[in-house]
Amino acid sequence: MKIIVPIKQVPEIAEVKIDPETKTLIRAGVPSILNPFDEFAVEEAVRIKEKFGEGEVIIITMGPPQAEEALKKCLAMGGDRAIHLSDRAFAGADTWATAYTIAQAIKSLEPFDLVICGKQAIDGDTAQVGPEIAEILGIPQITYALEVEVAENKKRIKVRKETDEGFEVLECRLPALLTATKGLNEPRLPSLMAIMKASKKEIKLVTADELGGDHEQFGLPGSPTQVVEVFTPEQRTGGIKIDGTEDPEGAAKQLVEWLLKKGAI
Amino acid sequence: MQTNKIKAETITPSKLSKIRVIEGEETICESCSDYLTDEARFGDGYAERIYYARSEADVVAVVNWANESKTLLTISAGRTGLTGGAVPQGGILLTLEQMDKLCGMGFDQDQNRWYVCAEPGITLETLNSAIRKKQLDTLKGKGTSEEQAALEKYLNESETYFFPPDPTEMTAHLGGSIAANASGARSFRYKAIRKWTRRIRVVLANGNILDIPRGKFFAEKGIFEVYLTDDSILEIKIPEYSMPTTKNAAGLFAHAGMDLIDLFIGSEGILGVITEAEVWLDKYPERTLTIFAFFPTEETAINFVQDVRSKHSPVQPTLVEYFDSNAVQMLREARTKGTGGVTVPSQVEQCEAIIFFEVPFAEKEMESVFMAAQELLGNHGIGMDDTWAGIDPGDLEKMKAVRHLIPETVNALIAQRKQKYSRVHKLGTDMAVPDEHLEIIIAYYKKLLDEARLEYIMFGHIGDNHLHVNILPRTDAEVEQGMKIYQQFAKKAVELGGTVSAEHGIGKLKRPFLRIMYGDEGLKEMAQVKHALDSNWILNPGNMIPKPGETLESLDS
Numbered sequence: 115m116k117i118i119v120p121i122k123q124v125p126e127i128a129e130v131k132i133d134p135e136t137k138t139l140i141r142a143g144v145p146s147i148l149n150p151f152d153e154f155a156v157e158e159a160v161r162i163k164e165k166f167g168e169g170e171v172i173i174i175t176m177g178p179p180q181a182e183e184a185l186k187k188c189l190a191m192g193g194d195r196a197i198h199l200s201d202r203a204f205a206g207a208d209t210w211a212t213a214y215t216i217a218q219a220i221k222s223l224e225p226f227d228l229v230i231c232g233k234q235a236i237d238g239d240t241a242q243v244g245p246e247i248a249e250i251l252g253i254p255q256i257t258y259a260l261e262v263e264v265a266e267n268k269k270r271i272k273v274r275k276e277t278d279e280g281f282e283v284l285e286c287r288l289p290a291l292l293t294a295t296k297g298l299n300e301p302r303l304p305s306l307m308a309i310m311k312a313s314k315k316e317i318k319l320v321t322a323d324e325l326g327g328d329h330e331q332f333g334l335p336g337s338p339t340q341v342v343e344v345f346t347p348e349q350r351t352g353g354i355k356i357d358g359t360e361d362p363e364g365a366a367k368q369l370v371e372w373l374l375k376k377g378a379i
Numbered sequence: 380m381q382t383n384k385i386k387a388e389t390i391t392p393s394k395l396s397k398i399r400v401i402e403g404e405e406t407i408c409e410s411c412s413d414y415l416t417d418e419a420r421f422g423d424g425y426a427e428r429i430y431y432a433r434s435e436a437d438v439v440a441v442v443n444w445a446n447e448s449k450t451l452l453t454i455s456a457g458r459t460g461l462t463g464g465a466v467p468q469g470g471i472l473l474t475l476e477q478m479d480k481l482c483g484m485g486f487d488q489d490q491n492r493w494y495v496c497a498e499p500g501i502t503l504e505t506l507n508s509a510i511r512k513k514q515l516d517t518l519k520g521k522g523t524s525e526e527q528a529a530l531e532k533y534l535n536e537s538e539t540y541f542f543p544p545d546p547t548e549m550t551a552h553l554g555g556s557i558a559a560n561a562s563g564a565r566s567f568r569y570k571a572i573r574k575w576t577r578r579i580r581v582v583l584a585n586g587n588i589l590d591i592p593r594g595k596f597f598a599e600k601g602i603f604e605v606y607l608t609d610d611s612i613l614e615i616k617i618p619e620y621s622m623p624t625t626k627n628a629a630g631l632f633a634h635a636g637m638d639l640i641d642l643f644i645g646s647e648g649i650l651g652v653i654t655e656a657e658v659w660l661d662k663y664p665e666r667t668l669t670i671f672a673f674f675p676t677e678e679t680a681i682n683f684v685q686d687v688r689s690k691h692s693p694v695q696p697t698l699v700e701y702f703d704s705n706a707v708q709m710l711r712e713a714r715t716k717g718t719g720g721v722t723v724p725s726q727v728e729q730c731e732a733i734i735f736f737e738v739p740f741a742e743k744e745m746e747s748v749f750m751a752a753q754e755l756l757g758n759h760g761i762g763m764d765d766t767w768a769g770i771d772p773g774d775l776e777k778m779k780a781v782r783h784l785i786p787e788t789v790n791a792l793i794a795q796r797k798q799k800y801s802r803v804h805k806l807g808t809d810m811a812v813p814d815e816h817l818e819i820i821i822a823y824y825k826k827l828l829d830e831a832r833l834e835y836i837m838f839g840h841i842g843d844n845h846l847h848v849n850i851l852p853r854t855d856a857e858v859e860q861g862m863k864i865y866q867q868f869a870k871k872a873v874e875l876g877g878t879v880s881a882e883h884g885i886g887k888l889k890r891p892f893l894r895i896m897y898g899d900e901g902l903k904e905m906a907q908v909k910h911a912l913d914s915n916w917i918l919n920p921g922n923m924i925p926k927p928g929e930t931l932e933s934l935d936s
Contacts, residue, residue: 126772147773187771303724303777306670306756307763309770310749 115169115268116226117159119193120216120247121152123177123184124237148184151232153191153301154294159230160192161299162264169227170194174219176204176212182317189312190304196317203322206334209238213246214336218327219320220251227268229291233258241293248291255291256284260298264288383599385639386606387587392440399431407472414472417460418548419888424466426453433477435582435654441473442652442917443586451920454648456555457502459548462886464559464647464922473652475500475554481509482655483522484530487577493533493540493660494577499554499653503542506553511541511663539663543569546882554653559884560645562627565737566882567688567842568697571627573644575658581643581651584913589639589651596639603639605912615642615911618904620897623873625811626843629880630893630923631905642908647884648919650912664739667697668748669778671767672756673730677704680732681818681841683759687736688814688842693751696736699842702785704731706836709788710781721780724767734841735778785838789849802855806865809889811845812877823871824848827864833857845881869895885923893923 125144156173163169173188175181176199185196197219204215220229229251231244241257248255260281261274272285276295304312322332330336354372358365373379401407404427408415415424430441445452451470458465478498485494497506509515518530533540546561555561557579562571569575578592587607596603598617605613618633632641643650674680680701686692688699702710707727714723727733740748753763769775789805796803812820821837828835828850839847848868850861869879869892879892894902905924909916920926 126776145772145776147771147776150773183771187773190771300725303722303767304769304771304774305764306749306752306766306768309768310746310753310763313745 115162115166115228115264116172116223117162117169117228117230118172118174118220118223118226119152119155119159119188119230120174120220120243121156121184121188121232122149122175122235122237123147123181124149124235127236146180146183148187149232149235149237151234151236151294151296152184152188153232154296154298155230155232155292156188156191156193157299157301158259158262158292158294159228160302162228162262163192165264166268172197172223174216175199176207176215185317186312187304189315189317190308191302192308193312193315195315198317198319199325200319201322201325201332203329203332206337207332208337208339209240209242210246210338211331211333211336213243213250214327214331215325216243217247217250218325220247222326225289227288228264228271229253229289230259231291231293233293233295244291244293251289251291253289253291254286255293256286257293258295259292260295262292262298381595381597383597383602383639384604384606385589385591385596387583387589387608389587389608390436390439392443392586393434393436395440395444398433398437398440401429402427413458414455414474415466417458417463417465419461419463424463425469426467426472427470429455429472429474431474431477435478435580435588438473438475438478438582438652438654439586439588441471442582442584445471445917446584446586446915449915450917452917453919454558454652456499456552456558457548457550459546459551460555460559460886461883462880462888464884464886464919465555466887468887468921470917470920475552475652475654478554478654479505479552481506481515481518483526484515484518484533485526485657486529486532487659490659494657495542495660496578496655496657497553498655499552499557501553502550503544503546503553503556504549507542507549510660511539540660541663542575542658543661544572544575545569553656553658557644557653557656558646558648560627560632562882564698564700564840566626567699567840568695569661571645572658573627573632573641576640576644576656577659578657579640579643579653580655581653583651584915584918588654591640591643592657593638593640598635598637598639601635603642613911615908616904617642618897618901618908620901620904623811623876623878623896624813625878625881626840626845627811627881628878628896629885629889630897630901631908633904645884647886647922649909649922649924651918665741666739666745666770667775668738668740668752669735669769669775670738670752670756671724671726671733671735671778671781672761673724673726673765673767674732674734674759674761675730677732677821679759680734681821683734683756683761684817684841686758687734687755693755694736694738694748696738696842698840699734699736700782701838701841701846702733703837705834706785706838707731707733709785709836713784713788718784721784722777723781723784726765726767735782736842785836789836789851792851796851796853800853800855800858802858803852804858806850806852806858806861808848808865808868809845809880809883810868810872810877811840811843811881812872812875814844816875816877817841817844820844820872820875820877821846824868827867831860831864833861833864840882843881844877866895887921890923890925 123146126147159171171193173193173196234241256273258276259273263272274283356365432438453467455465455474479500480498482496545565546563560571560573581589601617603615622628710727793805834851837846837848852858852861873896879896885893
């Protein structure tokens with residue numbers, strides 16, 4: 115099986131601060147890590163490969179040169195090789211341009227069986243890139259995967275997914291795209307051996323020219339959305355507290371009056 | 380020219396009335412209670428005034444007033460201590476937190492090393508961040524032309540530098556850390572802060588100031604002579620006890636022919652107030668490899684330690700830490716019960732002991748460092764797959780979280796037990812012995828604790844033979860039992876040529892143990908040094924040695 119895992123390098127969340135003047139993330143001096151949800155994706159891909167005893171796990175990222183660190187980490191977790199999309203032309207991409215760029219790289223790897231993404235990156239928290247890649251590639255998608263079972267004939271997949279209300283079990287044909295959420299598995303911790311081996315695995319650097327596709331869809335020019343402002347929402351005020359221990363009937367009346375006044379009922 | 384004679388200087392003190400002060404025991408207790416305790420939550424502190432010094436001249440003014448009125452004065456830094464050293468017992472509290480500026484950059488030609496000068500109230504975190512990121516704008520245009528040139532050269536350096544002493548709590552202040560001779564896990568390689576201190580300025584109890592560079596003032600025949608500005612001469616006689624050779628011994632530093640600067644480093648503020656310090660910097664390692672190695676027995680783990688820390692070891696770690704079988708059991712239980720998001724490696728299910736060590740390396744040496752680590756582990760039956768290795772910042776964070784899980788679990792357990800037995804508290808040791816006695820002291824700890832059927836875990840700085848034994852009493856009676864064993868441990872450590880406090884210092888809490896180490900005579904010699912420099916006993920009273928009037932016997936309680 116050929117399994118592709120797109121990943122992202124993100125700032126370590128515990129240390130991120132917002133510049134009060136420019137309202138942007140202060141990235142200087144903040145250590146970068148592999149997006150934690152992507153760890154579940156990589157782990158699942160490697161487990162599927164190990165289960166079948168054959169196949170290839172290919173890691174893809176789009177990002178600046180230092181994103182190579184995150185790729186190395188994935189290779190130490192068992193990825194076989196990596197593709198690093200790095201070019202100034204990719205800079206400033208929103209979720210759509212990012213998904214478009216990554217999808218071009220995935221297309222170049224056709225035929226493939228499965229794409230596994232983390233459900234979202236902890237810096238942007240949009241959860242859009244995975245589903246957008248599936249749309250661009252025209253393949254089925256199952257998001258928030260908690261349990262994955264690939265059929266013996268490697269043609270179909272059965273996934274238990276998380277929903278707001280509970281769980282759903284879905285089945286679809288391959289190739290398909292999954293997004294992984296916490297609880298899917300316990301990502302392995304790299305051993306000395308794994309890091310050693312990873313240092314010898316291939317990381318292929320790909321520029322915009324080498325990637326092909328419609329260059330106008332890359333980076334900032336290819337981004338239909340723009341961040342206008344980042345701000346901390348004002349703290350909500352209001353709300354009332356009605357104590358019903360003394361006079362429950364009176365309290366209930368008070369509540370109904372208040373809700374009426376607010377137009378809620 | 381080396382000499383044992385040092386000339387004190389004076390400066391014009393500030394007007395006392397211009398210095399920010401909070402007055403009134405009650406007000407302080409209500410609104411400034413943070414100043415009355417430390418990390419150990421040593422709790423019965425009180426003070427009549429808190430002064431906020433902003434300059435050396437402020438310090439001199441406050442010290443002068445305290446000395447003239449014979450008022451006790453406790454110096455307050457980051458309050459990250461664990462022995463109550465910064466906790467006032469009445470009188471004045473002098474906080475140096477607003478003296479937190481960098482003063483200058485320099486290059487030491489003789490040592491071929493960079494150094495930085497700073498005020499005492501700067502935190503180690505701020506200092507390190509400025510140095511590493513070269514964010515030194517506040518120094519531009521300040522100091523001598525030489526210092527400016529050094530700064531310019533430093534800013535253009537391609538290498539990254541740092542100040543290595545890391546006592547875990549990076550909110551510790553520079554001055555407090557020097558006064559405590561702070562160490563920490565990485566002192567396995569870097570040693571305690573003493574080794575990194577190039578020069579200090581100290582305000583003495585009479586308001587005179589000593590500017591002490593390293594390598595200039597040495598004791599002659601066990602004596603230093605301080606020429607005060609009123610033309611009198613103070614004679615300081617160096618104590619004659621011999622100090623343990625462990626990473627950091629508690630008590631006043633004493634050595635025939637010693638450097639005067641060393642007397643003040645680690646003196647816990649009883650001899651003077653540090654108002655400025657120069658400290659050396661070191662190259663910051665390009666990369667760091669951290670390895671958790673899982674051993675089938677404690678014995679194999681300890682054997683590995685002997686190898687990895689030897690001079691001939693192919694890897695030279697910055698720290699070597701240990702989890703004994705009880706600590707591993709604690710991790711195993713945490714894994715089952717849930718760890719609040721901390722990743723506990725699955726290997727804890729099968730192992731009995733964990734060693735983790737950290738090896739700095741340059742990118743180009745990666746392969747050779749890994750091969751060396753592989754060989755060393757292999758010699759002790761540990762395969763490359765029996766490890767958790769981290770070079771990625773994400774993994775290093777996860778590893779840190781596992782290390783912190785142990786003390787956090789201990790604290791939670793103790794808090795729970797305390798609800799039933801009010802006197803229950805953690806009994807944590809801080810003893811260290813010389814290298815050759817590592818196995819002996821571990822066997823001794825285990826024997827006594829197992830015989831007494833006490834619950835305990837052992838973990839910490841095994842590279843320096845400095846294990847923290849945490850006794851976890853289940854009842855009030857076990858607290859009593861544990862205290863007695865603690866005393867026996869202290870005696871044994873001293874008997875083996877070790878120290879009773881390798882990193883936490885003595886402060887107010889551990890004074891009885893200092894007596895075990897140096898005896899009545901040793902304490903008396905320290906008191907003589909104190910008396911020579913501070914005849915009214917105003918500075919940090921109650922730290923390290925008993926105050927006049929306090930009997931040594933009363934310390935045994």
